[in-house]
């Protein structure tokens with residue numbers, strides 16, 4: 001059974017049809033061909049598919065595409081302002097927090113949502129914000145460095 | 159697969175009546191989506207998120223009424239829950255990742271009826287009940303009678319959980335929820351223990367105690383023998399140890415990839431002992447002597 005979804009994605013109105021069993025991740029990647037959001041575990045465990053949904057980070061793989069009807073969504077494609085990267089993206093590059101890069105879009109969305117909630121996150125806030133994201137390359141230390149750097153830059157401390 | 163997004167409880171119930179075993183209710187979808195992708199698609203999906211009034215936390219004559227669509231994150235960020243129902247708050251706080259907590263609902267956690275469901279043992283020790291509705295009747299059912307096996311509840315294929323009522327525990331009571339899991343944030347509990355203890359006025363003896371065990375039986379359970387062994391008695395270290403052993407004997411855990419049954423029993427004993435000691439100290443300001 002197919003039906004139409006009307007949503008606001010990265011500040012643009014989007015209208016497209018989908019099947020009832022489609023996940024929001026499949027809707028983004030396969031229907032809208034927005035491949036920035038990654039498919040990995042497909043069970044909500046790894047965080048590679050993280051997007052910001054009505055202001056909150058969620059796993060798009062375990063969310064029904066139908067739930068996007070009427071929603072406001074930000075994906076990794078929506079963060080940069082033209083050629084200017086978002087502070088979180090730039091900080092991940094500058095600290096070397098990216099290795100294979102597959103988990104990176106999910107991390108960046110979790111961190112962007114964190115810095116929207118709190119300008120000066122504590123170590124505990126950071127741990128909570130990214131505990132649902134797995135990285136198999138970096139060993140996490142550089143990701144944490146990137147989060148501190150982005151927070152400092154966004155609040156004018158660096 | 160057919161798909162419906164009813165706008166009212168009545169409409170959802172008549173769909174459930176019509177489609178019965180073919181139908182699957184979906185709330186947050188964190189369990190149902192995984193089943194759709196990895197197990198099987200139901201014949202019909204009934205998305206209840208368009209029904210108004212099913213989310214929210216409100217004080218309601220001597221307790222809290224929680225809508226089934228309330229997310230785990232909403233529980234975790236509720237000052238009311240943190241202040242008045244800290245055992246439930248603790249379970250919400252230790253629940254999966256932020257992304258999952260933002261999506262998963264308490265109603266989904268309850269209706270999934272997983273023996274390890276995080277909110278279930280707190281709800282059992284708080285003696286909470288559910289408002290359950292069918293197309294022809296509606297009842298308030300204490301959760302202690304609600305679960306009949308892994309994934310099985312008295313809702314069957316045609317019922318809907320429409321509210322969760324949690325009475326406030328005695329003001330002098332204190333409690334904890336302790337979760338044992340390998341990977342703190344993300345793992346399903348290997349064992350979960352909820353304890354609520356109320357001392358007598360002299361803070362000498364146990365007036366009331368409730369112990370809930372999760373992930374160690376086909377449903378979440380109360381450790382009734384352990385509770386009975388403590389009621390009315392001063393909490394000595396020997397009594398505490400004996401109660402923890404009794405709780406372990408009441409568990410009927412299984413061997414699985416997360417741990418062996420024997421290990422789970424040890425953990426039940428350790429967490430029960432720890433939970434009782436911590437709650438007693440919080441309630442009386444004293445160690446068990």
Ligand SMILES: Cc1cc2nc3c(=O)[nH]c(=O)nc-3n(C[C@H](O)[C@H](O)[C@H](O)COP(=O)(O)OP(=O)(O)OC[C@H]3O[C@@H](n4cnc5c(N)ncnc54)[C@H](O)[C@@H]3O)c2cc1C
Nearest residue numbers: 044183185186187188189190254263266267269275276319
């Ligand atoms: C990565 C990951 C980590 C997880 N970690 C934990 C954890 O730490 N602790 C834990 O307890 N769980 C965990 N879970 C399981 C799951 O997130 C929870 O059980 C969650 O609360 C389910 O809520 P939901 O709204 O997503 O339910 P859904 O998937 O929408 O539904 C779950 C079940 O409840 C039924 N249902 C939902 N609402 C109603 C209603 N109002 N009336 C009747 N039936 C209803 C559905 O038909 C379905 O059978 C995890 C899941 C994932 C994917």
